[in-house]
Amino acid sequence: MSRSRTDRWLLVGLRASGAVTGAVVLLVIAFLLIESWPASRHVGLSRWITDPSWYPTSSAADGRFNLVPMLWGTLAAAGIAVALATPLALLSAVFCRFYAPPTIARFYRRMIQLLAGIPSVVYGLWGLTALVPLIQHFRPPGTSLLAGAAVLTLMILPTIALLADAALANVPGDHLRAAAAAGLSRPGTIRGVVFPAARAGIFTGILLGTGRAIGETMAVLMVCGNIVQTPTSLFDPIRTLTANIALEMAYAMGDHRSALFVSGLALMAIVIALVAMADRIGRGYAYA
Amino acid sequence: MHDQAISWHAAWPAPRLSARRNPDRFIAITAWLGAIAVTTVFFWIVVDLIRLGGAQLTPAFITNAPTSAGRAGGIGSVLVSTALILGVCLAVSAPLGIATAILLAEFTREGNRYCTAIRRSLDTLAGVPSIVFGLFGYAFFCVYLRMGFSILSGGLTLACMVLPILTRTAEQGLRSVPDEYRYAAAAVGMTRTQTLRQLLLPAAMPGLVAGVVLGVGRALAETAALLYTSGYADRMPSSLADSGRSLSIHIYDLAMNVPGGEPNAYATALVLVGLLIAINATAVWLGERWTHRKLSTA
Amino acid sequence: MTMTPDTLIPTKPVAVTVPPRPDHPPIIRAENLSVRYGDHRAFDQVTWTIARGRITALIGPSGCGKTSFLTCLNRLADLVPRCSVAGTLDIDGMDVLSAATDVIALRRRVGMIFQKPNPFPVSIRRNIALPLLDHRLCDRRTVDDHIERTLRAVGLWGEVKDRLNQSAFCLSGGQQQRLCLARALALKPDILLLDEPCSALDPISSGVVEDLIVSLRGRYTVVIVTHNLAQAKRIADDAAFFWLDGGAGRLIEHGPCRSVFENPAHPLTRAYIHGARG
Ligand SMILES: Nc1ncnc2c1ncn2[C@@H]1O[C@H](COP(=O)(O)OP(=O)(O)OP(=O)(O)O)[C@@H](O)[C@H]1O
Numbered sequence A: 001m002s003r004s005r006t007d008r009w010l011l012v013g014l015r016a017s018g019a020v021t022g023a024v025v026l027l028v029i030a031f032l033l034i035e036s037w038p039a040s041r042h043v044g045l046s047r048w049i050t051d052p053s054w055y056p057t058s059s060a061a062d063g064r065f066n067l068v069p070m071l072w073g074t075l076a077a078a079g080i081a082v083a084l085a086t087p088l089a090l091l092s093a094v095f096c097r098f099y100a101p102p103t104i105a106r107f108y109r110r111m112i113q114l115l116a117g118i119p120s121v122v123y124g125l126w127g128l129t130a131l132v133p134l135i136q137h138f139r140p141p142g143t144s145l146l147a148g149a150a151v152l153t154l155m156i157l158p159t160i161a162l163l164a165d166a167a168l169a170n171v172p173g174d175h176l177r178a179a180a181a182a183g184l185s186r187p188g189t190i191r192g193v194v195f196p197a198a199r200a201g202i203f204t205g206i207l208l209g210t211g212r213a214i215g216e217t218m219a220v221l222m223v224c225g226n227i228v229q230t231p232t233s234l235f236d237p238i239r240t241l242t243a244n245i246a247l248e249m250a251y252a253m254g255d256h257r258s259a260l261f262v263s264g265l266a267l268m269a270i271v272i273a274l275v276a277m278a279d280r281i282g283r284g285y286a287y288a
Numbered sequence B: 001m002h003d004q005a006i007s008w009h010a011a012w013p014a015p016r017l018s019a020r021r022n023p024d025r026f027i028a029i030t031a032w033l034g035a036i037a038v039t040t041v042f043f044w045i046v047v048d049l050i051r052l053g054g055a056q057l058t059p060a061f062i063t064n065a066p067t068s069a070g071r072a073g074g075i076g077s078v079l080v081s082t083a084l085i086l087g088v089c090l091a092v093s094a095p096l097g098i099a100t101a102i103l104l105a106e107f108t109r110e111g112n113r114y115c116t117a118i119r120r121s122l123d124t125l126a127g128v129p130s131i132v133f134g135l136f137g138y139a140f141f142c143v144y145l146r147m148g149f150s151i152l153s154g155g156l157t158l159a160c161m162v163l164p165i166l167t168r169t170a171e172q173g174l175r176s177v178p179d180e181y182r183y184a185a186a187a188v189g190m191t192r193t194q195t196l197r198q199l200l201l202p203a204a205m206p207g208l209v210a211g212v213v214l215g216v217g218r219a220l221a222e223t224a225a226l227l228y229t230s231g232y233a234d235r236m237p238s239s240l241a242d243s244g245r246s247l248s249i250h251i252y253d254l255a256m257n258v259p260g261g262e263p264n265a266y267a268t269a270l271v272l273v274g275l276l277i278a279i280n281a282t283a284v285w286l287g288e289r290w291t292h293r294k295l296s297t298a
Numbered sequence C: 001m002t003m004t005p006d007t008l009i010p011t012k013p014v015a016v017t018v019p020p021r022p023d024h025p026p027i028i029r030a031e032n033l034s035v036r037y038g039d040h041r042a043f044d045q046v047t048w049t050i051a052r053g054r055i056t057a058l059i060g061p062s063g064c065g066k067t068s069f070l071t072c073l074n075r076l077a078d079l080v081p082r083c084s085v086a087g088t089l090d091i092d093g094m095d096v097l098s099a100a101t102d103v104i105a106l107r108r109r110v111g112m113i114f115q116k117p118n119p120f121p122v123s124i125r126r127n128i129a130l131p132l133l134d135h136r137l138c139d140r141r142t143v144d145d146h147i148e149r150t151l152r153a154v155g156l157w158g159e160v161k162d163r164l165n166q167s168a169f170c171l172s173g174g175q176q177q178r179l180c181l182a183r184a185l186a187l188k189p190d191i192l193l194l195d196e197p198c199s200a201l202d203p204i205s206s207g208v209v210e211d212l213i214v215s216l217r218g219r220y221t222v223v224i225v226t227h228n229l230a231q232a233k234r235i236a237d238d239a240a241f242f243w244l245d246g247g248a249g250r251l252i253e254h255g256p257c258r259s260v261f262e263n264p265a266h267p268l269t270r271a272y273i274h275g276a277r278g
C-alpha cells in the first residue's frame, strides 16, 4: 500500500535526522579527543599542574604547560560572579513575586529579560569602556579579575533571576494558601515555604549560571587583561581558560594547539558535569 | 480541586516601615535597593549604548562598507556576512531540528531508548561552552573538511550550537497541539504523513517558528564560536567559501584591536542589540499566541 | 399552583432564625456579608452569628458559597484576584474587614483546614515549628516540647516520633490532615475553620479526624463545612443551611443542629435534608 509506504519513508527520514542530531555531540567530543591526543601523550598527565609556567611551544619537550593559574583565573572570576549574582538574583525574584506592585514587577521582569538577551560581546565592550576605566581610576591597570567578575555577574544575574522567578511562580497555590491560613508573615512564607518548594528550580538556575560563567569567553577576554598569573588580589589582571583558547588559537601549532584542545576538553567536562547536576536536581527534588 | 490563581501581593499588608527590627521591612528595603541597583546598571548600559553609538548610526552606516579597519565607514559588508552565516546556520539546523522534534514529539513514546539518547545528547550539547564549539568547528569544518575560514564553516558551527534550543522549542510547540487533532485524523483514516502535513505542522507552526527565531537570536549573539571558523575578513563576501565577519566579531575587533574603533563598535552594538530585541519580541509574541491557543482548546 | 421546589424560593429569602441563647454568646457576627468574584456573586447578604465554643456545621449544595464564607473569616479571600467582600464581619470585637486589621494576628486566631491536606513542603517537625517560631509563640529551645505536645493532641506523636525530620509528604493522607490540624492547633487559635476536612480521606482516617474534631468542643469554636449530612448531625451543635438562589448563595436557615435536621422550618431545608435535591 502506497500510503503506508510514505509513512515508512517519513519515519526513516525522521530517524535519520534524529541520528544526525544525536551524533553532533559525539562528533564534538570525538574531535576534541583526537585533537588533544598529541598533547596528552607528549605532555603527560602531571605536567599540566607541575610545570613552572605557561610557555607553550609547538613541541612539548621545550614548552611549559601549567594550566593551573588559568584554572584559578576561571574559578575566581566565575566564583565571585556566582557569589554576587545569586543573592541579587534571588532578591530580584522575591522582589518581583512578593514585594513589587504588579506593574513594577512586570516592568522589572521585562528588563531582566532584556538583560539576558544582551550578547556577551556587548557586555565585554561596555565593561571595557565603562568599568575598566573606572577601576583603573582607583587601581591601575583596570583590566582585572574584578572587572571580569563584575561583567560575569551582570551576565549570569538574569539567567539565575529568570529561572528563580519561574520556580517561585510554579510553587503550588495550595502551599501559599496554607501559609497564609497559618498566618505566616511574608518573610516566614518565603523562607519556610516558598524557597523549600522552589529549591530545585533555584539550584538549577544557579548551576546553569555557574556553567555560563565558566564557559563565557568574550566578556572576560575583553576586560580581564589576559596575563597568565594566579590572582592574588581583585585588581590583578588574569587570564581564563576560555580567553586563553581565544587568544592563542590564532597562532598555535603542534603540541601547543593540541594543548588548547586539552583545556577545551577540560572546560567541557566541567560544564557538562554542572548541567548533569542541574538535571539531576531538577528531577530529584521536584515536589509533585 | 482546580488550582486557582493567587494574587501574591494582596496576601499581606504592606510592610510597616515604622516597625523596628521587623524582617519583613528589612527584606522589603533590601529587595527594593537590589532592584534599584540592577535597574541602574541596566540604564547605565542602555544609556552608554545610545550615547556612544547613536551618533554614528545613520542609514549610510548600515549600507556602507567599513574603511580604515572599521574605524570609518559602515557595516554593510558585515551585515551581509552575518546574514549569510545565519542563512547557512538555519538552512542546516532548522530542517534537522524540526525533523528531530517531530520524531521526539510524534513518533516515540516516553522512555524510548533511542529518544532518551537523543534528548540526553541535546542536553549535553546545550551546555557546551561556545569557545569549545569554536575549537570543534575549526578542527572539523575548517581543517578536516577543508572548508577553511569561511562563512560556510561559521554557519555550520553555529548550526551545531543552536540545534538544542531549536529542537526543544519546536518539540514543545508540537506537544502543545491537542491530542484531539490526532484522534480526529486517525478516525478519518489519514496517514501519519498526511496528518503531519495537513494538521499538526500548521497547528504547531507558531512553536516551530519560535524555535527557529530563538535559534537565530542565539546565533546572532554568538562571537567565540565564530572567531576561528568564519574568520575576520571585513570585505564583501563573494561566496560562501569566503571568510566573513559577523556583527559580533566586528564589535570585538573594533574594541580590542583597532585603536579609535570604539564609536563604531558601539554603533554596531546598537544595531546588534536592536536586532536581538526585535527577534526576542517576535519569539515572545509567537509564544503567547501558542499559549492562548493551548488555553482556548483546553 | 403546584408546589415545585422552585416556587418555594421566595425572591428575598427570609432566614428562619433562632435568636442566640444567652448561654451561647456569639463570637462571630456577620451582617449583610456578601462575596463577589468579579461580577459573579458567590453569596449575598448573609446575616448570622456563630456561638463561642460550639461546633457549627455549614451545609448546602456545591457552589453555594460555603468555602467563600469561610475564607472571609480569616481574610484568605484577599488572595483571590478580583474577589471583593462587602458587609460587616466582627470576630470577638475585631472588625475583620477593615483595612487596618492585622491579618497576621487574625489568622493566628482563626485557623483553617482545607479539603485537600496541604502540609508545607518541609519536614514534619518544621511544619509545626514554622508557624510557632514565625508568630514568636515559643523560642528555639522550647519548640520541641510544643511540637510533641501538639502532635500528641492529634494522636500523631506515636506514629511519627521516629521520623520527625522526614518530608511531610511521606505521611498518608489522613496523617497529613492531622498534621495540618496540629499545625493549626499549635497556634492556640480561638476559632477553627474546617472545609470538608474528611472528604479526601478513607472512612477510617475520616473517623479518626472526626473524633478529633469532637474532642475540640468547648475549647475552640469550630465551623465545619461538610457534605456528609450524617457527619454534621453526629458532631455539630449548631447547623446552617446555604442554598443557591438566583446565581448567588444565601443563608436559608440556621439554628441548633437538632432543630435544623429534625424539624427544619424552611421547606428548602427539609427538601435538602431528605435528599430531594442536593
Ligand atoms: N477563586 C474563584 N474565582 C472565581 N469564582 C469563584 C472562585 N472560588 C469560588 N468561585 C465561585 O463562587 C461560587 C461559590 O464557590 P464556593 O467554593 O464558595 O462554593 P462551595 O459552597 O464551597 O462549593 P463546594 O461544596 O463545591 O466546595 C461558585 O459559583 C464558584 O464558582
Ligand SMILES: [Mg+2]
Residues within 6 Å of the ligand: C066, C067, C068, C195
Ligand atoms: Mg467548598
